[in-house]
Amino acid sequence: MLHLILFSVFAVIAVAGALNLLVQRHPISSALSLIVVMGSLAVEYLLLGAEFVAAIQVIIYAGAIMVLFVFVIMLLNAGVEERTKGSKVALILGFPAMLVGGLLVAWVLLRAPNVGSVNVGAMYGPPKAIGWLLFHDFLLPFEVTSVLVLIAIMGAVVLASPVRSRFSRPQPEPERQALKAAAGTEPAHEETVTARRSS
Amino acid sequence: MIATADYIRILPEIVLTLFGLIVMFVDPLLPESRNVKPLGIIALIGSLGAVAASIYQMRYPGPAFWNFVVVDNFSIFFHLLVTIAAALVIMASFEYLRVQEIRAGEYFGLILFGTVGMALMSSAVELVLIFIALEISSISTYILAGFRRRDAGSVESSLKYFLLGSFATAFFLYGIALMFGATGSTDIPQIASALRLNGAPLLAYVAYALMFVGLGFKIASAPFHVWTPDVYEGAPSPVVAFMSTAPKMAVFAVLLRILFVTESPSLLAGSRPVWFWWVWGSAAVSMTLGNLGALVQNNVKRMLAYSAIAHAGYLLVAFAAAPEAGISAAMFYAASYTAMNLGAFIVVSHFANAGERYVTLDDYTGLGRRSPLLAMTLTIFLISLIGIPATAGFFAKFYVFSAALKANLVWLTIIAVVNSAIGAYYYLRVIVAMYMRDSTQEIPVMRVPAGVTATLLCSVAAVIYLGILPGRVLEFATRSAQSLLR
Numbered sequence: 001m002l003h004l005i006l007f008s009v010f011a012v013i014a015v016a017g018a019l020n021l022l023v024q025r026h027p028i029s030s031a032l033s034l035i036v037v038m039g040s041l042a043v044e045y046l047l048l049g050a051e052f053v054a055a056i057q058v059i060i061y062a063g064a065i066m067v068l069f070v071f072v073i074m075l076l077n078a079g080v081e082e083r084t085k086g087s088k089v090a091l092i093l094g095f096p097a098m099l100v101g102g103l104l105v106a107w108v109l110l111r112a113p114n115v116g117s118v119n120v121g122a123m124y125g126p127p128k129a130i131g132w133l134l135f136h137d138f139l140l141p142f143e144v145t146s147v148l149v150l151i152a153i154m155g156a157v158v159l160a161s162p163v164r165s166r167f168s169r170p171q172p173e174p175e176r177q178a179l180k181a182a183a184g185t186e187p188a189h190e191e192t193v194t195a196r197r198s199s
Numbered sequence: 200m201i202a203t204a205d206y207i208r209i210l211p212e213i214v215l216t217l218f219g220l221i222v223m224f225v226d227p228l229l230p231e232s233r234n235v236k237p238l239g240i241i242a243l244i245g246s247l248g249a250v251a252a253s254i255y256q257m258r259y260p261g262p263a264f265w266n267f268v269v270v271d272n273f274s275i276f277f278h279l280l281v282t283i284a285a286a287l288v289i290m291a292s293f294e295y296l297r298v299q300e301i302r303a304g305e306y307f308g309l310i311l312f313g314t315v316g317m318a319l320m321s322s323a324v325e326l327v328l329i330f331i332a333l334e335i336s337s338i339s340t341y342i343l344a345g346f347r348r349r350d351a352g353s354v355e356s357s358l359k360y361f362l363l364g365s366f367a368t369a370f371f372l373y374g375i376a377l378m379f380g381a382t383g384s385t386d387i388p389q390i391a392s393a394l395r396l397n398g399a400p401l402l403a404y405v406a407y408a409l410m411f412v413g414l415g416f417k418i419a420s421a422p423f424h425v426w427t428p429d430v431y432e433g434a435p436s437p438v439v440a441f442m443s444t445a446p447k448m449a450v451f452a453v454l455l456r457i458l459f460v461t462e463s464p465s466l467l468a469g470s471r472p473v474w475f476w477w478v479w480g481s482a483a484v485s486m487t488l489g490n491l492g493a494l495v496q497n498n499v500k501r502m503l504a505y506s507a508i509a510h511a512g513y514l515l516v517a518f519a520a521a522p523e524a525g526i527s528a529a530m531f532y533a534a535s536y537t538a539m540n541l542g543a544f545i546v547v548s549h550f551a552n553a554g555e556r557y558v559t560l561d562d563y564t565g566l567g568r569r570s571p572l573l574a575m576t577l578t579i580f581l582i583s584l585i586g587i588p589a590t591a592g593f594f595a596k597f598y599v600f601s602a603a604l605k606a607n608l609v610w611l612t613i614i615a616v617v618n619s620a621i622g623a624y625y626y627l628r629v630i631v632a633m634y635m636r637d638s639t640q641e642i643p644v645m646r647v648p649a650g651v652t653a654t655l656l657c658s659v660a661a662v663i664y665l666g667i668l669p670g671r672v673l674e675f676a677t678r679s680a681q682s683l684l685r
Contacts, residue, residue, distance in 0.1 A: 105405065108401065109401060109402070109405070136265075137265050138267075138327065139201075139264060139265075140209070140264040140265075140267045140268065140328060141267065141325075141327050141328045141331050144212075144315075144319065144328065144331050144332065144335070145331055147216060147312055147315055147316070147335055148316075148331060148334055148335050148338065150312065151309060151312045151313070151335060151338055151339050151342070152338060154223075154305050154308060154309060154312075154342070155309075155338065155339075155341070155342035157305065158302060158305045158309075158342055158345075158346065159342065159345055159348075159357070161302075163348045163349050
């Protein structure tokens with residue numbers, strides 16, 4: 001019983017933290033409420049008997065990743081977010097709609113005689129069981145994740161590297177004309193980013 | 200102990216990953232002004248190697264890596280589809296990359312790595328692996344959409360696609376979690392047997408709905424289609440040719456596997472699956488909104504984006520139809536759609552010129568005189584998209600509609616036929632502009648390079664082959680459908 005109460009309390013804290021993350025206008029406040037979400041999720045994992053995942057959640061997510069988030073926000077010197085008309089509409093329409101949708105799903109699930117939850121047992125908890133799952137049963141997904149990480153790094157390289165022209169060599173005639181014509185309609189190199197941000 | 204056969208069953212993925220790594224290693228060794236061709240050739244060899252590996256796999260059907268992937272006719276069909284599409288796009292990209300000053304190493308690398316994800320999606324039978332593969336394919340397409348860094352539209356397209364796509368992926372992941380909660384497994388055959396034993400609990404319905412939301416976004420079916428025109432308009436055209444075909448068809452493969460395998464007992468018993476009405480509704484709305492949206496477009500890229508939404512709808516019609524005929528019709532449609540849509544976007548890509556300037560309908564006036572090759576091939580792709588006989592599009596629609604009629608879906612078939620008629624109008628408008636109106640402005644038509652010509656000829660050959668001799672491909676698709684439903 002105490003288990004269930006603790007679980008419900010931290011579930012509510014997690015959802016409240018997530019909502020606070022959305023409505024806060026300063027990025028640092030959002031990042032701090034994300035830490036609340038991560039922390040309460042760690043407690044949930046602990047209550048479900050997954051002590052290893054809970055520890056990892058605190059060390060990696062609430063620790064390392066959130067520190068990185070806060071650092072980046074401070075380095076970027078991000079100011080208070082400006083709300084547009086569209087986001088006000090989202091605030092007025094989106095949250096009530098979400099609430100109604102969530103309540104509807106909860107109502108249907110609570111009323112149904114056969115919701116169909118299964119008991120998984122405590123087998124996912126200790127590090128040994130997780131290690132066995134990760135490096136034996138889930139070996140292929142584990143290895144394939146490396147490709148996922150690799151393309152994420154490539155994406156960062158592509159999208160964050162400075163835009164530069166490498167056309168120092170002579171061009172064939174039609175292409176040069178086309179490029180010249182194109183230059184008129186396209187914003188030049190570095191301006192693009194700043195122009196987008198201000199618009 | 201992992202057997203050799205296990206490695207053969209993921210051989211295309213291994214080949215693609217290896218060649219992607221080779222591209223990344225060779226890239227810094229070459230001068231940046233002259234690296235497009237060598238890197239492109241390496242990537243082309245890699246993708247063709249994956250095609251060969253997929254064909255080689257036919258002799259080794261069966262599960263691998265503790266039932267995480269299965270090689271069967273179905274997986275081989277979609278492996279061939281995505282790897283051939285990747286090879287065609289790589290072949291057509293050489294000139295575009297040079298003119299647009301796009302970093303070739305990352306471009307080819309991302310196409311190859313993305314194809315790894317798409318190939319895995321078609322052979323994976325475990326939801327966690329499917330999720331990771333889906334993420335690989337999605338993230339590589341988000342990045343590829345933003346490759347024209349100097350153009351604000353491309354950056355916007357990439358960001359929009361990324362934000363909405365991540366949102367959709369979250370739905371899919373939530374669906375997987377609930378399915379695990381309902382059945383105690385993430386393995387598709389085990390889910391099927393759990394559902395057969397206990398009946399489908401309510402949680403499974405919610406799980407199906409959430410998974411359908413996530414995957415419906417990726418295939419651009421209504422009501423999750425809103426991102427499509429903006430993203431397609433801003434992204435580089437060869438990338439659009441790629442992302443409107445290969446990743447989409449891989450997601451269709453996932454949908455076919457999840458929806459049909461988990462529900463196979465009730466399907467084989469002849470009753471309607473739990474997801475029947477969602478698919479029915481999504482198909483009807485996609486077709487109607489896609490075609491109506493395309494009618495008013497003046498930008499050819501946007502028009503083709505709306506047409507892609509409509510075609511996703513036609514494909515979903517096959518899902519609602521009788522299981523065996525439906526699956527094979529959907530697979531045939533996937534192959535035809537890939538050939539004709541890829542070709543059409545490659546023509547648009549080449550004609551749009553540096554900076555993607557010439558994309559409106561007015562720019563296409565008089566193209567028949569200025570560049571007969573581009574106009575001729577685009578005409579073939581467009582009449583195939585309409586569904587005129589002797590092209591792939593005709594048989595694709597014919598099989599889908601007859602499968603729907605076989606399942607007594609009269610109303611859905613009527614909606615689909617009416618929509619095909621509406622669609623004919625906007626496709627024909629482009630053809631009329633190309634041949635019957637004189638151009639009002641001076642537009643330089645660039646020489647069509649060998650790579651683009653080869654891609655266009657391959658696509659035309661595929662469109663006409665599927666349009667005249669559909670038998671062999673359909674027979675292969677039917678055998679795959681049987682292996683899937685068994």
